[in-house]
Amino acid sequence: MIRVFHLYKNYLPTVAVLQDVSFKLEAGDFVFLTGPSGAGKTTLLRLLFAAERPKSGQILINGKNITSFSRRRIAHVRRSIGVVFQDFKLITYRTVFDNVALVLEISGTPRNEIKKRVWKVLKLVGIEQKLYRYPLELSGGEQQRVAIARALVNEPQIILADEPTGNLDFEITTEIMNILNNVNAQGTTVMLATHNQLLLQKFKRKVFTLHNGMLHEDVLPKEDQ
Amino acid sequence: MNITYLYYLLKSTYQNIRQHLVINLISIFTITFSLVIFGLYSFGYLNLKKTLDDWRTDFQVIVYLQDSISQTQLKSLKHFCKSHPVVSRVVYVDKNKAMQHFRQSLGKDSTLLQGLKGNPLPASLELQLKSEVQGMQAVESLVGRIRQQPGVDELQYGQQWLNHFFSIMRLLHIFGLGVTGFLFFVTIFIVSNTIKLSFYSRRDAIDIMELVGATRFYIAIPYLLEGLFQGLIASLLSVAAVYGIYYYLVAWLQRSFPFLQGMVSLTFFTPRMLGGFIILGVLLGGLGFLVSFKWIRGN
Ligand SMILES: Nc1ncnc2c1ncn2[C@@H]1O[C@H](COP(=O)(O)OP(=O)(O)OP(=O)(O)O)[C@@H](O)[C@H]1O
Ligand SMILES: [Mg+2]
Numbered sequence: 001m002i003r004v005f006h007l008y009k010n011y012l013p014t015v016a017v018l019q020d021v022s023f024k025l026e027a028g029d030f031v032f033l034t035g036p037s038g039a040g041k042t043t044l045l046r047l048l049f050a051a052e053r054p055k056s057g058q059i060l061i062n063g064k065n066i067t068s069f070s071r072r073r074i075a076h077v078r079r080s081i082g083v084v085f086q087d088f089k090l091i092t093y094r095t096v097f098d099n100v101a102l103v104l105e106i107s108g109t110p111r112n113e114i115k116k117r118v119w120k121v122l123k124l125v126g127i128e129q130k131l132y133r134y135p136l137e138l139s140g141g142e143q144q145r146v147a148i149a150r151a152l153v154n155e156p157q158i159i160l161a162d163e164p165t166g167n168l169d170f171e172i173t174t175e176i177m178n179i180l181n182n183v184n185a186q187g188t189t190v191m192l193a194t195h196n197q198l199l200l201q202k203f204k205r206k207v208f209t210l211h212n213g214m215l216h217e218d219v220l221p222k223e224d225q
Numbered sequence: 226m227n228i229t230y231l232y233y234l235l236k237s238t239y240q241n242i243r244q245h246l247v248i249n250l251i252s253i254f255t256i257t258f259s260l261v262i263f264g265l266y267s268f269g270y271l272n273l274k275k276t277l278d279d280w281r282t283d284f285q286v287i288v289y290l291q292d293s294i295s296q297t298q299l300k301s302l303k304h305f306c307k308s309h310p311v312v313s314r315v316v317y318v319d320k321n322k323a324m325q326h327f328r329q330s331l332g333k334d335s336t337l338l339q340g341l342k343g344n345p346l347p348a349s350l351e352l353q354l355k356s357e358v359q360g361m362q363a364v365e366s367l368v369g370r371i372r373q374q375p376g377v378d379e380l381q382y383g384q385q386w387l388n389h390f391f392s393i394m395r396l397l398h399i400f401g402l403g404v405t406g407f408l409f410f411v412t413i414f415i416v417s418n419t420i421k422l423s424f425y426s427r428r429d430a431i432d433i434m435e436l437v438g439a440t441r442f443y444i445a446i447p448y449l450l451e452g453l454f455q456g457l458i459a460s461l462l463s464v465a466a467v468y469g470i471y472y473y474l475v476a477w478l479q480r481s482f483p484f485l486q487g488m489v490s491l492t493f494f495t496p497r498m499l500g501g502f503i504i505l506g507v508l509l510g511g512l513g514f515l516v517s518f519k520w521i522r523g524n
Pocket of ligand 1: 011012017035036037038039040041042043044086195
């Protein structure tokens with residue numbers, strides 16, 4: 001499903017954000033991506049949906065090397081990846097409904113099908129009463145749930161979630177984790193970046209830890225000081 | 226292309242235009258302005274050319290013949306003139322006819338001719354030229370060839386007048402094309418800038434759309450539609466404006482110069498030219514889009 005080989009990334013010439021990162025995820029895997037703030041979690045996720053280009057290394061999604069893809073083919077790859085952005089990335093002049101519907105519009109889903117599916121997924125994340133509100137009229141937690149709904153609505157093969165529960169209380173966090181567990185149980189590969197230790201302890205899953213630009217598998221990080 | 230996409234396209238285009246209503250109006254006004262100028266120019270050119278063409282069918286080359294010309298010479302000269310590609314009609318006017326015409330043109334004063342012995346007027350060939358004859362060279366070469374034929378005395382043709390006629394038309398053409406070309410250039414520039422503005426005000430949303438899998442083509446189409454829409458509205462407005470000007474001009478001419486009736490008749494554009502006009506407007510809008518959208522291919 002996802003194969004990463006010897007990935008290097010830096011924004012500034014002298015500072016390496018990722019160094020020789022390699023890993024492999026199969027269909028139906030669920031992995032936490034953790035590490036201190038600034039460790040490169042967001043960077044790694046952005047590389048996986050080709051929002052960044054690596055300095056070197058290969059990324060294979062479903063056997064296809066996306067590092068050499070044209071912009072057009074990247075657009076198509078992105079439609080099979082649901083992304084929950086750390087900063088939500090909702091379109092402010094579109095309603096909650098239209099924000100979630102966007103993904104389906106892009107892939108050419110019929111209109112009545114869009115209505116059904118958007119409603120269903122908004123209900124799933126518990127925000128269906130705010131259907132016609134605009135993102136800026138919502139709380140941070142509500143916006144986050146819209147962002148999650150948008151990532152789920154297309155029933156993607158891969159979900160990359162960047163701190164999807166950062167603004168949510170523990171009750172809703174548990175709900176969201178259950179939703180992600182459910183889609184994962186149906187075969188969706190999930191990679192979830194977080195530095196919330198409680199999450200890692202409560203939901204025992206595979207853990208990738210980023211430290212000094214290097215990725216370690218199944219090493220639980222030390223408690224935050 | 227499916228219903229969802231069409232719905233999305235129209236909705237986005239509508240939203241973009243509504244949000245930037247004033248800018249869109251400015252853009253539409255600019256296109257309209259240059260189309261009206263272009264329309265008036267073509268209208269004027271069209272009618273001037275038509276009028277001059279009408280007049281030109283009256284234009285003839287008169288070949289005066291020597292009295293000593295023989296029948297065979299006359300016959301071969303006639304034949305030569307008739308078979309020349311520029312000539313549409315040849316009329317032979319013999320000495321008697323010439324005298325008759327002269328008498329008629331003098332009217333009451335024809336008594337002046339009473340003391341005249343014999344007939345001093347020469348016989349002549351009146352050549353009518355084809356109306357599609359362009360430029361002086363064709364006429365000059367015809368005249369030169371005829372002059373070399375035996376039995377030809379003198380040639381009379383409105384050389385000065387023709388010269389002016391052709392060079393004025395040429396000048397008008399170049400000037401008109403230059404002015405409208407410049408106007409179109411400015412128009413495309415302005416349209417492209419309004420579209421750019423509309424685009425950059427949506428930059429965040431556009432980045433997000435790309436991140437969730439929209440192609441640049443998909444994102445750009447509403448902006449193309451915005452340009453085409455501006456062009457369409459502007460061309461309709463300008464056709465209406467040019468027609469209004471035409472309508473009042475005709476009414477004014479009839480009121481102020483009733484004697485001109487029949488001599489000068491104004492024609493409006495043919496349906497085909499109207500179609501071309503509207504396509505031109507839409508094209509201007511589309512070009513405005515293309516100029517502003519290096520983004521589709523670039524980084
Ligand atoms: N666009 C950028 N330009 C320059 N430096 C960047 C850019 N984006 C990230 N960085 C740097 O790369 C490093 C990794 O950033 P990244 O956002 O991936 O960290 P993170 O693990 O997601 O952190 P957090 O937990 O706070 O979200 C940081 O040091 C950051 O300053
Ligand atoms: Mg981050």
